[in-house]
Amino acid sequence: MLYTRLRKSPYFWKSRAHGVAMYSVYNHTYHPRHYGDPVAEYWHLLNSVTLWDVGVERQLEISGPDAFDFTNMLIPRDLTKCRVGQCKYVFITAPDGGIINDPILLRVEKNRFWLSLADSDVGLWAMGLAHAGGWDVEIKEVDVAPVQVQGPRSKDVMVDLFGPSILDIPYYYLHAYQLHRMDVVVSRTGYSGEIGYEIYLYNATENASRLWDAVWQAGQPHDMRVIGPCHIRRIEGGMLAYGSDITLDTNPMEVGYDYKWMVDLDQEADFIGKKALRRIQSSGISRLMVGVEIDGDPLGSYNDGSMIEPFEVLAPSATHHETVGRVTSACHSPRLERNIGLAMLAIEYTQLGTNVVVETPTGPRGAVVVEKPFIDPTKRTPRS
Numbered sequence: 359m360l361y362t363r364l365r366k367s368p369y370f371w372k373s374r375a376h377g378v379a380m381y382s383v384y385n386h387t388y389h390p391r392h393y394g395d396p397v398a399e400y401w402h403l404l405n406s407v408t409l410w411d412v413g414v415e416r417q418l419e420i421s422g423p424d425a426f427d428f429t430n431m432l433i434p435r436d437l438t439k440c441r442v443g444q445c446k447y448v449f450i451t452a453p454d455g456g457i458i459n460d461p462i463l464l465r466v467e468k469n470r471f472w473l474s475l476a477d478s479d480v481g482l483w484a485m486g487l488a489h490a491g492g493w494d495v496e497i498k499e500v501d502v503a504p505v506q507v508q509g510p511r512s513k514d515v516m517v518d519l520f521g522p523s524i525l526d527i528p529y530y531y532l533h534a535y536q537l538h539r540m541d542v543v544v545s546r547t548g549y550s551g552e553i554g555y556e557i558y559l560y561n562a563t564e565n566a567s568r569l570w571d572a573v574w575q576a577g578q579p580h581d582m583r584v585i586g587p588c589h590i591r592r593i594e595g596g597m598l599a600y601g602s603d604i605t606l607d608t609n610p611m612e613v614g615y616d617y618k619w620m621v622d623l624d625q626e627a628d629f630i631g632k633k634a635l636r637r638i639q640s641s642g643i644s645r646l647m648v649g650v651e652i653d654g655d656p657l658g659s660y661n662d663g664s665m666i667e668p669f670e671v672l673a674p675s676a677t678h679h680e681t682v683g684r685v686t687s688a689c690h691s692p693r694l695e696r697n698i699g700l701a702m703l704a705i706e707y708t709q710l711g712t713n714v715v716v717e718t719p720t721g722p723r724g725a726v727v728v729e730k731p732f733i734d735p736t737k738r739t740p741r742s
Contacts, residue, residue: 364388367413368503368559368566376584384414384477392586396659397692399585403550404693406581407511408588409573412549413503413562418461418473418481422495425469427627428488433463434610434635436625440465445530445545449620450480451631455609455638458483460600462547464532464558472558474504476600487630502543503562505573508554511580516555518576520544524555529741538572540565549587551595551733553740589660590689593698596649596731602668603647603686603700611638612702613647645683646708649730652697652716654723656690661699671701672715672722682707685716691732698732701725 365387367373379394390411392399402408420429430437433448440446442465450458450473459480461473473480484497507515516524520535524544527533532545541560548554559569574582589599598604604613610621616639623636650671661669669685688699699716707714712727729735 367411368562369411369413369505369570372567372570373411373584378586380586385416385475387414387416389414390586392659393584396586396588396590399583400588400590400659400692402581402583403509403552403585403588403591405510406583407507407509407515407577408550408583408585409570409577410506410508410585410587412506412556412587413566415474415476415504417500417502417504417558418475418484418497419470419500419502420473420484420495420497421467421470422493423469424494425471428491428493428495429463429471430627431629432484432487434621434623434629434631436622436627437465438625442466442468443532445532445547447530447620449610449615450483451610451629451635452606453631453634455611455631455634456606457600457604457608457610457613458606460598460604462545464543464545466532466543472500472502474556474558478600478606501562502558502560503566504556504558505570506548506550506554506556507573507577508548508550508552510553511582512552512554514580515573515577515582516544518579519573527555538568540569542569548740549592549597551591551597551731551737551740553742589687590691593660593687593689593700594691594694594731594733595737596700596735598700599687603702608647608702609635609638609643611635611643612645643705645702645704647686647700647702648708649728649732650685650688650699650701650714650716650725651728652685652688652699652718652723652725654697654718655720657688657697657699657718659689661685661688669699670717671703671707671725672717673707674713674715674724679715682714694732698728700730701727703727 543558671683683703
């Protein structure tokens with residue numbers, strides 16, 4: 359596999375042909391951010407079906423006799439509750455409880471796992487741990503690259519591609535298929551908060567153009583459009599972005615994912631960060647990620663720390679301007695018709711209804727702490 363300082367997704371030229379207007383860099387790879395009109399892409403996602411180039415989601419494969427125990431050590435979720443053919447949203451935690459990555463884990467076989475990585479380096483971390491601990495595992499980036507098919511008409515497209523059995527895949531499960539003699543894994547997952555699927559293509563370097571053309575052709579009768587990751591929709595859904603909402607300097611409790619779900623402190627496995635997270639649970643946290651509504655004119659389709667400096671949040675005092683946190687992601691929601699965002703705030707400012715001041719590029723604005731997710735808190739839509 360060819361490595362360069364900045365890499366290209368296997369689908370780079372196919373997605374570029376649809377008129378990419380802006381790229382970001384994700385996992386050292388060019389990533390289509392949008393195709394000219396993020397708001398129009400948002401409405402198309404809500405009303406029809408969309409195709410995303412997410413080949414930047416590098417697949418780190420962990421296999422071998424110790425693969426289960428080693429992977430269970432990497433993450434705070436209890437892998438004994440993950441069946442073969444199941445997917446899990448997981449954190450990879452550091453010894454101090456900080457978040458190294460938040461991938462989707464796919465249990466492809468009993469002792470073969472894929473970590474569909476977010477935007478941070480994990481391969482060398484895992485290889486170092488395996489070597490130092492004497493684990494009998496093989497860790498490598500495999501030539502597997504996903505595309506996402508997302509939106510209310512995605513089921514129709516997928517049935518046309520794979521047949522009606524695709525409808526039997528439960529939410530956060532996977533199934534292997536062949537499509538035009540190409541081996542793929544299809545999962546009922548996505549980064550949209552809408553009904554959706556991810557198609558993981560084997561031998562992606564060789565087959566990416568063929569897969570893209572097959573999906574695009576199947577999508578034409580259903581009004582398919584190529585878009586970038588819809589950050590408006592993911593903020594509405596309270597979904598986190600690595601590098602802005604979560605980093606190595608945040609822990610799961612601070613971002614609202616406690617021991618009841620993403621962190622199982624009662625499990626037998628001694629995962630990395632377990633002692634630190636137990637201390638954090640016992641002592642409590644000093645800050646928490648919350649939802650905020652921000653006054654004023656629309657803030658645009660996406661604001662985060664990768665594009666501009668994060669918005670500082672100040673205490674609403676007329677006598678002093680104490681910084682109490684920062685907005686990590688924000689946008690204007692077209693259907694809510696207001697500015698919304700995720701903010702990491704000092705714990706004393708996180709009660710619902712608390713008023714704060716947000717420093718934006720156009721000046722200070724009033725804001726209030728509100729419940730998140732802003733839309734569909736039980737994920738009824740993607741489960742349907």
